[in-house]
Amino acid sequence: MVTIADVARHAGVAASTVSYVLSGKRSISSDTRERVQRSVRALGYRPNASARALASQRSNVLALVIPLRTGMHVPVMMQFAAAVVTTARRYDHDVLLLTADEGPEGLQRVAQSSLVDALVVMDVELDDERVPVLRELPMPSVLIGYPADSEGLTCIDLDFVAAGARCVDHLADLGHRSMALLGTPSAVYERQTGFAQRTLTGFAEAAGQRGVVGVETPCEHTFAAVLGTVERLLHDHPDLTGLVVQNEPIIGPLLDVLRRLGRRVPEDMSLVAICADDVAERQVPQLSSVTIPAERIGALAVESLITKLSGAEAPELTLLPPEFTARGSSGRADDSDTTTGQGERTVDRRA
Amino acid sequence: MVTIADVARHAGVAASTVSYVLSGKRSISSDTRERVQRSVRALGYRPNASARALASQRSNVLALVIPLRTGMHVPVMMQFAAAVVTTARRYDHDVLLLTADEGPEGLQRVAQSSLVDALVVMDVELDDERVPVLRELPMPSVLIGYPADSEGLTCIDLDFVAAGARCVDHLADLGHRSMALLGTPSAVYERQTGFAQRTLTGFAEAAGQRGVVGVETPCEHTFAAVLGTVERLLHDHPDLTGLVVQNEPIIGPLLDVLRRLGRRVPEDMSLVAICADDVAERQVPQLSSVTIPAERIGALAVESLITKLSGAEAPELTLLPPEFTARGSSGRADDSDTTTGQGERTVDRRA
DNA sequence: CTGAAAGCGCTAACAA
DNA sequence: TTGTTAGCGCTTTCAG
Numbered sequence: 001m002v003t004i005a006d007v008a009r010h011a012g013v014a015a016s017t018v019s020y021v022l023s024g025k026r027s028i029s030s031d032t033r034e035r036v037q038r039s040v041r042a043l044g045y046r047p048n049a050s051a052r053a054l055a056s057q058r059s060n061v062l063a064l065v066i067p068l069r070t071g072m073h074v075p076v077m078m079q080f081a082a083a084v085v086t087t088a089r090r091y092d093h094d095v096l097l098l099t100a101d102e103g104p105e106g107l108q109r110v111a112q113s114s115l116v117d118a119l120v121v122m123d124v125e126l127d128d129e130r131v132p133v134l135r136e137l138p139m140p141s142v143l144i145g146y147p148a149d150s151e152g153l154t155c156i157d158l159d160f161v162a163a164g165a166r167c168v169d170h171l172a173d174l175g176h177r178s179m180a181l182l183g184t185p186s187a188v189y190e191r192q193t194g195f196a197q198r199t200l201t202g203f204a205e206a207a208g209q210r211g212v213v214g215v216e217t218p219c220e221h222t223f224a225a226v227l228g229t230v231e232r233l234l235h236d237h238p239d240l241t242g243l244v245v246q247n248e249p250i251i252g253p254l255l256d257v258l259r260r261l262g263r264r265v266p267e268d269m270s271l272v273a274i275c276a277d278d279v280a281e282r283q284v285p286q287l288s289s290v291t292i293p294a295e296r297i298g299a300l301a302v303e304s305l306i307t308k309l310s311g312a313e314a315p316e317l318t319l320l321p322p323e324f325t326a327r328g329s330s331g332r333a334d335d336s337d338t339t340t341g342q343g344e345r346t347v348d349r350r351a
Numbered sequence: 352m353v354t355i356a357d358v359a360r361h362a363g364v365a366a367s368t369v370s371y372v373l374s375g376k377r378s379i380s381s382d383t384r385e386r387v388q389r390s391v392r393a394l395g396y397r398p399n400a401s402a403r404a405l406a407s408q409r410s411n412v413l414a415l416v417i418p419l420r421t422g423m424h425v426p427v428m429m430q431f432a433a434a435v436v437t438t439a440r441r442y443d444h445d446v447l448l449l450t451a452d453e454g455p456e457g458l459q460r461v462a463q464s465s466l467v468d469a470l471v472v473m474d475v476e477l478d479d480e481r482v483p484v485l486r487e488l489p490m491p492s493v494l495i496g497y498p499a500d501s502e503g504l505t506c507i508d509l510d511f512v513a514a515g516a517r518c519v520d521h522l523a524d525l526g527h528r529s530m531a532l533l534g535t536p537s538a539v540y541e542r543q544t545g546f547a548q549r550t551l552t553g554f555a556e557a558a559g560q561r562g563v564v565g566v567e568t569p570c571e572h573t574f575a576a577v578l579g580t581v582e583r584l585l586h587d588h589p590d591l592t593g594l595v596v597q598n599e600p601i602i603g604p605l606l607d608v609l610r611r612l613g614r615r616v617p618e619d620m621s622l623v624a625i626c627a628d629d630v631a632e633r634q635v636p637q638l639s640s641v642t643i644p645a646e647r648i649g650a651l652a653v654e655s656l657i658t659k660l661s662g663a664e665a666p667e668l669t670l671l672p673p674e675f676t677a678r679g680s681s682g683r684a685d686d687s688d689t690t691t692g693q694g695e696r697t698v699d700r701r702a
Numbered sequence: 703c704t705g706a707a708a709g710c711g712c713t714a715a716c717a718a
Numbered sequence: 719t720t721g722t723t724a725g726c727g728c729t730t731t732c733a734g
Contacts, residue, residue, distance in 0.1 A: 016712095019712070019713060023713080054712070
């Protein structure tokens with residue numbers, strides 16, 4: 001293993017000079033700089049991460065805490081994790097992967113041992129036991145999602161209230177008077193996960209404002225559950241013509257169920273989803289949808305941390321306005337032939 | 352931040368004694384041990400990870416390199432990553448997440464800077480440019496999947512050759528004489544990913560041995576692709592009665608397509624999948640399948656690394672025998688009413 | 703069974 | 719513009 005002393009000797013300078021050339025923290029004559037850089041390359045020198053961290057009090061590692069529970073849509077999480085890693089690398093940081101089942105103790109462990117410099121915590125619940133711990137930790141953190149009390153924290157999320165409302169508005173604009181929200185599995189609501197709850201709030205509020213009927217129901221991930229739920233909805237609300245889905249895994253089965261039940265999309269039933277764009281585009285017909293901006297959230301989270309690590313402030317709560325794209329799955333009520341324009345995208349600024 | 356010196360002072364012993372109490376590397380009188388442990392708890396002491404790593408030459412961190420490319424089934428990867436993290440924690444290690452797009456250089460970076468002690472590399476291709484780098488690295492690694500030349504490496508994988516063969520055998524045993532392998536998107540074959548290739552080999556070999564017709568085709572992830580592929584298959588091979596699917600995202604659409612085309616499962620068409628158990632069980636009808644043992648592979652990978660870190664040897668190539676479970680999607684050829692037993696599980700020992 | 707002390711490889715004052 | 723030096727907090731010889 002080649003050390004900074006080796007490089008210094010090879011270049012005929014002091015070790016600190018090598019250090020400064022590498023960090024750029026003080027000006028170096030271009031002559032010595034080049035000599036040092038040549039030695040670095042010649043010897044294949046890589047600074048030892050532990051020594052650097054010990055001396056500088058910075059590990060350049062961020063913790064990423066991912067949920068391992070049921071009801072989360074996995075591909076979205078992966079997208080998110082990938083964005084976190086990629087963005088972290090752009091700022092010369094690495095990412096330590098933690099699973100949520102280590103609990104608050106896990107956060108303390110990596111933080112208090114200085115394994116990491118900062119934390120990204122996903123899937124935050126309204127009353128999350130990790131939040132008080134994060135508040136006490138001697139390092140910055142950012143939450144994806146936000147708890148009931150976000151005072152003093154940095155939280156980033158899609159504005160699910162606005163997203164739910166946006167879906168209602170779209171359907172109401174098309175003349176639909178009765179619509180349902182097909183939500184996540186009930187376990188997700190029960191553990192008070194913010195995003196599911198908030199979509200529901202936005203959905204209900206907007207339905208009230210628009211004077212349309214809006215019913216809500218959770219839905220499990222099995223085909224049987226989808227079939228049962230839809231049948232019940234149609235039975236209880238025979239005039240239902242609009243469906244909002246926030247539950248990616250059931251989208252395929254749902255389209256299938258509607259087909260089985262003889263409901264054409266969008267002629268007999270308009271569908272709007274809250275899901276990743278590629279999922280919406282993969283369906284037949286393609287789904288009008290509010291996108292889940294996993295990559296943007298991941299990148300934003302890391303950037304907030306980098307900001308905070310540099311001593312600056314980051315906003316307390318960042319809610320991304322929903323981006324809606326009309327596709328083939330939604331059309332006018334009472335008009336079996338017309339669909340909305342393809343690919344028209346709007347950004348809701350109510351956030 | 353409380354240091355080992357603080358603990359030593361508090362307990363009235365030397366710092367080295369505290370260290371030895373914590374590591375158990377030399378015998379300590381139960382009296383001092385307890386005194387030290389009390390102090391540790393009283394002060395809330397956590398050893399500094401960088402200092403420990405610098406002094407001991409061990410970071411207790413494993414690198415996990417995940418693919419970020421198309422064609423990989425994301426939930427399986429997550430399962431795998433989760434198993435790696437969970438198992439690593441059991442051996443008191445953490446996991447650093449790297450994306451494959453950092454390439455061989457990324458491996459060198461984390462290894463040569465001593466950021467990690469060992470590496471797990473997923474999605475290895477037959478001729479993977481990371482393999483020569485791994486061979487040179489001064490630390491152990493394990494590959495998930497295996498390259499053409501696995502000499503001197505440690506590789507773990509499902510035995511996909513046996514898995515492909517197992518599916519053929521199952522269908523042939525049921526009397527099917529003409530079957531097709533619906534594989535991964537063609538991009539996966541083109542980049543010479545081992546698992547896709549090997550399943551195909553096993554499928555073809557077994558078909559030859561059993562004297563049945565076996566055709567193979569890749570299939571993209573869109574509904575249209577599934578429809579087109581199945582229609583073409585049925586047109587070119589009107590006597591086709593068995594389908595082997597190695598492509599999780601298309602399973603839902605495939606069942607839908609078969610329904611549309613009026614082929615009942617399993618009466619008119621028997622289906623066998625190579626996929627995670629929960630996916631197989633979620634379908635209607637439930638799918639006979641060879642499971643993808645993501646968790647076992649993840650756990651095995653970490654355990655191999657821990658073994659190697661302790662100086663012991665690990666086997667060069669570990670191929671897990673396929674576990675087959677018969678469910679409702681496969682039945683006898685020419686027998687519209689009978690299906691195989693539910694849940695009968697067999698383990699193929701040919702590996 | 704325990705303590706003292708020498709590093710591990712780097713950064714960042716402090717000096718020049 | 720560069721060099722000298724004192725740590726960072728721990729592990730592990732070496733001594734006793």
